[in-house]
Amino acid sequence: MHVAVSGNIGSGKTTLSRMLARHYNWTPKFESVEFNPYLADFYNDMERWSFNIQIYFLNRRFLDIVDIRKSELNVIQDRSIYEDACIFAPNLHDMGLMSTRDFENYSSLFSLMVSLVQPPDLLIYLRSSIPHLVANIQKRGREYESSIRLDYLKGLNDRYEQWISGYEEGRLLVIDVDKLNFEENPEDFSSVTDRIDAVLNGLF
Numbered sequence: 792m793h794v795a796v797s798g799n800i801g802s803g804k805t806t807l808s809r810m811l812a813r814h815y816n817w818t819p820k821f822e823s824v825e826f827n828p829y830l831a832d833f834y835n836d837m838e839r840w841s842f843n844i845q846i847y848f849l850n851r852r853f854l855d856i857v858d859i860r861k862s863e864l865n866v867i868q869d870r871s872i873y874e875d876a877c878i879f880a881p882n883l884h885d886m887g888l889m890s891t892r893d894f895e896n897y898s899s900l901f902s903l904m905v906s907l908v909q910p911p912d913l914l915i916y917l918r919s920s921i922p923h924l925v926a927n928i929q930k931r932g933r934e935y936e937s938s939i940r941l942d943y944l945k946g947l948n949d950r951y952e953q954w955i956s957g958y959e960e961g962r963l964l965v966i967d968v969d970k971l972n973f974e975e976n977p978e979d980f981s982s983v984t985d986r987i988d989a990v991l992n993g994l995f
C-alpha cells in the first residue's frame with residue numbers, strides 16, 4: 792500500500808508521516824531537504840534556480856514511486872509527485888519566476904513520468920492557513936526558509952485548494968491542521984488515525 796501526505800511548506804507533512812509510520816508500522820519515504828543541492832540557492836534567487844529545483848524534486852519523487860511499487864512494503868511518502876507539477880511549477884511560472892520555455896519543458900517531462908506510475912492508494916492533504924504555516928516555519932528555524940516570501944506561500948496555498956478540489960486519482964482525506972497539534976496532543980493524533988482507519992477499511 793502507498794499512502795502520500797501532501798500539503799504546503801510548514802503544514803506538518805514530515806511530522807505526521809513519521810508519527811503515522813510508527814503507529815501503523817509503515818515504511819516512511821521522506822522528502823530530501825537537508826541534502827537538496829539547490830534549496831538554499833533557490834530561496835535566495837528563485838528565478839535563477841526555479842527550473843533546477845523543480846527538475847530535482849520531480850526526479851527524486853519519480854524514483855521514490857518506482858521504488859515503492861517495486862517493494863512489497865506499506866509505504867507512507869512525504870509529499871506526492873503531483874504537487875510538483877500541479878502546484879509548485881505553475882506557481883513559479885505565474886509569478887514570473889520560471890520562463891514559459893522551462894515550464895513547458897518541465898510539464899512535458901512530468902506528463903511522461905506520471906504516465907508510467909500509479910497514484911497513491913490514499914492521499915492525505917493537510918489544509919493550513921498562512922499564519923499557521925509561517926508559525927511552523929519559524930518554529931523549526933531552518934535558515935534557508937527564513938527568506939520565503941509570503942506571496943509565494945499564498946500562491947501555493949491557493950493552488951493546493953484548486954488541486955484538491957479536483958483530485959480524482961484515488962482516495963482522498965483532507966485534514967484541517969490549524970486547530971490540531973498531533974505532535975503534542977495524543978487526542979489530536981487519535982482523531983487523525985481514526986479518520987485514516989475509516990478510509991483504510993474501505994481499501995481492503
